[in-house]
Amino acid sequence: MSQSPYLRRESAGTLASSVRLAGRTSPIRCHLFTTDHRAIGRLYLWLALLSVAIGTILSLLMRLHLTWPERVLPFHGPVLPEDYLALVTIHGTLMLFFVLTTAPQSGFGNLILPSQIGARRMAFPLINAVSFWVIAAALVVLLSSTFVPGGSPISGWTAYPPLSAVPSAGPGQGTGIDLWLASIALFAIGSTMSSINQLVTVVRMRCEGMTWGRLPLTVWAWITASMLSILAFSVLLAALLLLFCDRHLATSFYLPVGDVVNGTLRAAGSHNGSPLLWLHLFWFFGHPEVYIAILPGMGLTSMILGNFSRRRVFAYRTMITTTLLIGFLGILVWGHHMFVAGLNPFAGTAFSISTIAIAIPAAAKVLSWLATIWRSRPSYTTAFLFSLGFVSLFITGGLSGPILAQPILDQYLHNTFFVVAHFHLIMAMAGIFGLFSATYYWFPLLANRTLHEGLGRIHFVGSLLGAYATFLPMHLTGLAGEPRHYAQLTSIPNAAGDLLARTLPLNRGITWAAFFLAGTQLVFLANLLLTLWRGPRSSPNPWDATTLEWHPNLSESDFGLLPVVYREPSQYAYQNGEARALPQWIDPALLPSAPSTSGDRGVS
Amino acid sequence: MHRSLDLLLSALFNARDIWRLPVDGSLHGALLDRHLLLNLWIILGLAALAHLLLLAGVLFARDRRAGTESISRTVRLEYLPLAFFTLLFSWLTLRAERLWALSRYTGAEPTALQVEVTGMQFAWYFRYPGQDATFGRVEPALLDPGAGNPLGIDPADSHGKDDLVSSELVLPAGREVDLRLRALDVIHGFAVPEMRVKQNAVPGQTIHLHFTPTRPGTYAILCTQLCGLGHYRMNANLRVLSASDFEHWLHVRESRGTT
Ligand code: HEM
Ligand SMILES: [Cu+2]
Ligand SMILES: [Cu+2]
Numbered sequence A: 001m002s003q004s005p006y007l008r009r010e011s012a013g014t015l016a017s018s019v020r021l022a023g024r025t026s027p028i029r030c031h032l033f034t035t036d037h038r039a040i041g042r043l044y045l046w047l048a049l050l051s052v053a054i055g056t057i058l059s060l061l062m063r064l065h066l067t068w069p070e071r072v073l074p075f076h077g078p079v080l081p082e083d084y085l086a087l088v089t090i091h092g093t094l095m096l097f098f099v100l101t102t103a104p105q106s107g108f109g110n111l112i113l114p115s116q117i118g119a120r121r122m123a124f125p126l127i128n129a130v131s132f133w134v135i136a137a138a139l140v141v142l143l144s145s146t147f148v149p150g151g152s153p154i155s156g157w158t159a160y161p162p163l164s165a166v167p168s169a170g171p172g173q174g175t176g177i178d179l180w181l182a183s184i185a186l187f188a189i190g191s192t193m194s195s196i197n198q199l200v201t202v203v204r205m206r207c208e209g210m211t212w213g214r215l216p217l218t219v220w221a222w223i224t225a226s227m228l229s230i231l232a233f234s235v236l237l238a239a240l241l242l243l244f245c246d247r248h249l250a251t252s253f254y255l256p257v258g259d260v261v262n263g264t265l266r267a268a269g270s271h272n273g274s275p276l277l278w279l280h281l282f283w284f285f286g287h288p289e290v291y292i293a294i295l296p297g298m299g300l301t302s303m304i305l306g307n308f309s310r311r312r313v314f315a316y317r318t319m320i321t322t323t324l325l326i327g328f329l330g331i332l333v334w335g336h337h338m339f340v341a342g343l344n345p346f347a348g349t350a351f352s353i354s355t356i357a358i359a360i361p362a363a364a365k366v367l368s369w370l371a372t373i374w375r376s377r378p379s380y381t382t383a384f385l386f387s388l389g390f391v392s393l394f395i396t397g398g399l400s401g402p403i404l405a406q407p408i409l410d411q412y413l414h415n416t417f418f419v420v421a422h423f424h425l426i427m428a429m430a431g432i433f434g435l436f437s438a439t440y441y442w443f444p445l446l447a448n449r450t451l452h453e454g455l456g457r458i459h460f461v462g463s464l465l466g467a468y469a470t471f472l473p474m475h476l477t478g479l480a481g482e483p484r485h486y487a488q489l490t491s492i493p494n495a496a497g498d499l500l501a502r503t504l505p506l507n508r509g510i511t512w513a514a515f516f517l518a519g520t521q522l523v524f525l526a527n528l529l530l531t532l533w534r535g536p537r538s539s540p541n542p543w544d545a546t547t548l549e550w551h552p553n554l555s556e557s558d559f560g561l562l563p564v565v566y567r568e569p570s571q572y573a574y575q576n577g578e579a580r581a582l583p584q585w586i587d588p589a590l591l592p593s594a595p596s597t598s599g600d601r602g603v604s
Numbered sequence B: 001m002h003r004s005l006d007l008l009l010s011a012l013f014n015a016r017d018i019w020r021l022p023v024d025g026s027l028h029g030a031l032l033d034r035h036l037l038l039n040l041w042i043i044l045g046l047a048a049l050a051h052l053l054l055l056a057g058v059l060f061a062r063d064r065r066a067g068t069e070s071i072s073r074t075v076r077l078e079y080l081p082l083a084f085f086t087l088l089f090s091w092l093t094l095r096a097e098r099l100w101a102l103s104r105y106t107g108a109e110p111t112a113l114q115v116e117v118t119g120m121q122f123a124w125y126f127r128y129p130g131q132d133a134t135f136g137r138v139e140p141a142l143l144d145p146g147a148g149n150p151l152g153i154d155p156a157d158s159h160g161k162d163d164l165v166s167s168e169l170v171l172p173a174g175r176e177v178d179l180r181l182r183a184l185d186v187i188h189g190f191a192v193p194e195m196r197v198k199q200n201a202v203p204g205q206t207i208h209l210h211f212t213p214t215r216p217g218t219y220a221i222l223c224t225q226l227c228g229l230g231h232y233r234m235n236a237n238l239r240v241l242s243a244s245d246f247e248h249w250l251h252v253r254e255s256r257g258t259t
Helices: A012-024 A027-031 A037-067 A081-099 A102-116 A125-147 A175-204 A217-248 A275-309 A316-332 A345-373 A382-404 A407-413 A417-447 A453-479 A494-501 A504-534 B002-013 B029-059 B071-104 B243-256
Strands: A572-575 A578-581 B113-120 B123-128 B164-166 B169-172 B177-183 B188-192 B197-201 B207-211 B217-223 B236-241
Touching: A037 A081, A037 A102, A037 A125, A037 A417, A037 A504, A081 A102, A081 A125, A081 A175, A081 A417, A102 A125, A102 A175, A102 A217, A102 A275, A102 A417, A125 A175, A175 A217, A217 A275, A217 A316, A275 A316, A275 A345, A275 A382, A275 A417, A316 A345, A345 A382, A345 A407, A345 B029, A345 B071, A382 A407, A382 A417, A382 A453, A382 B029, A382 B071, A407 B029, A407 B071, A407 B197, A417 A453, A417 A504, A453 A504, A494 B217, A494 B236, B029 B071, B113 B169, B113 B188, B113 B197, B123 B169, B123 B236, B164 B243, B169 B243, B177 B188, B177 B197, B197 B207, B236 B243
Parallel strands: B113 B177, B169 B236
Antiparallel strands: A572 A578, B113 B123, B123 B164, B177 B207, B188 B197, B188 B217, B217 B236
């Protein structure tokens, strides 16, 4: 690729004024109402950590109730079916929105993205701060739904109408779901703002020499996810608005004439809406949303595998292409959630073909990862191990995707635990592994310290075993016919009782495994607190990395000159079987001439 | 050699127990199961292969330098496997699309038994059209479960007089059934694992679903679309009877009137 034009250097004036500002503000203002992207990134990570802790406890309560339904919770009494559904709804909403959308995209996006492109800040610091506070408000609104009459909503994270549109449809479908709607609407606004900010930052603020072809794959992932966010969240916002109108302004976008819920006939008028409109709008958002959650993890995995194998990421250009292709195809597959929802069967065929198509760029990524590490004598840091774990989970969870994409098979598997297993492996567990990998890798930049590697390995092994022990058997209970969203599997009348009872032995094992998986996370928490308290100071570039976030002049306290970029990331010079890193910012003129370098090449 | 391969294949295709699939009692189920098991074995194989490569790749050390790419290496390691993968999944999809077309692209035969299925929080109701083979008109305003009219059948329509409403679905083995699915309040999911069918019932729509039960027995009808707090207990029995038992059941129920 040829040199891109000189992009933009920050003027000394902006710098001086930001130094002045920092000097005047109080510590509270400095830490909470800050417009500094690193501080905002840390706030996002704390928000995600809080959410994942709550979400995990809720999931354990669900598992407990499923396997030992007669147990009474302390301070609560028996768990009612609506309590179980409220747990599912808040668990899913917290995990998907407040953990897997915020932490990889906005948390690490703020902490790392600007320095990876050689910028000292984001394009719109104020918008950045506002979007964090909008999202924090969204979290408060969501959690407050527990305390209103009727409690939290019970319609799941997908909130299908009419269940979500009519207050008489169940407890939690009154004020509870209004709060859910408000929360998700705030979240959509906050995410859209923060994505616009990220996109503009990458387009406008790359340092000299940082051409598109030299962008790390993490940055490609972040901007692809940003583009998806802008598109998907704006459609979601519109859908939420229509649902709000149906609930409070007597419109019927999603409600057919003559709908009778719980004895209440909706005033029959000439307005004949359809719940399928919501399904289309929601999944037009929902499918891209799962890519928003996982793309940053894919980008990071690529870079970390390259870094610790001391190799260029295999087929780098193809990796960029597949990232964009996955983003693009991700917009065209929403109907695979609707094979049995009442679509025209021809539509089922069309959506199944577009869905199978997306498996191809995904498979290309896996092949590149395998080739990158193939017999490379990698160094087994915890960050590297979690990236390997990401690849493993991505393979195991991903392969069941093409099965669910075949409508004839989905007509058996839809809404069973087979689907729960699929999305927990590929999205939830792979996403969390990506986050852990990021945390162990970038911790020196977050806190100037390195997390304990021994504890990290224990954490990795426990999490991998726990994840598989929890979610692999769910495929089998799903194949046996166990539907999701069931508050109870015992004391069910009719033939259904026998069918569900057959899954109980496996289900008990799953619950034990879930407790093991959650318990292992205590090792991580201990590691985190111990390290923050008295961990060893880290050296400036402890992993010998090649990307700009490790450049000494871009650290938090240093205001040296902005760097210039000379080559692609993950370049190494090889000599006597050893690999010497060629960071992106080292001027080739300053390098001792090496006998063989793998320099910046145009084709892959 | 050939024989043992055949044996192995048929063992794999009949491995419902290993994968914990319930028995199959429908005409189309055999092909569906075959295709499902084929898929499951293939992804199990691919997952194992990928993990072997992953482990071998990190365990067997070689030169770091050896990893640098050339065009031929990229083609060999990336594009060839990708081409294989594309062919494999195209083949599977093609098979799946044909099965889907077979069961969904066309409606039921005209001779199929007509039954209407209505979902409501939290029960399924099944209506048979009676002697006149025509369903009576229903009117949401007439819904009155307390007075024995859970579906709101309009007494003014004579077609409805002989309609038979049941809380279990009873079908004759060997005859195709044409279900018309409706929902009164929220979306419900009509699912019969042992018949390998699932289709949502959507308020405001009537959706047809057809299949042929082959094996007499009692099977579970579940709700598979979250519909409220009683979702987990919204189920009914499907009883598949021999043709003569079915005639008998229908006769007894018709002479008894609606219950
Ligand atoms: C300890 C780990 C976890 C366990 C044991 C667990 C367990 C569960 C269970 C039992 C359900 C309900 C299934 C049903 O009845 O339909 C569920 C739903 C869900 N989980 Fe998890 N989960 C875990 C972690 C996660 C993570 C990290 C995510 C992040 C994306 C996640 C995302 C979801 C989503 C989106 C749903 C669907 C919610 C809905 O249907 O509204 N889970 N999980
Ligand atoms: Cu999807
Ligand atoms: Cu239901």
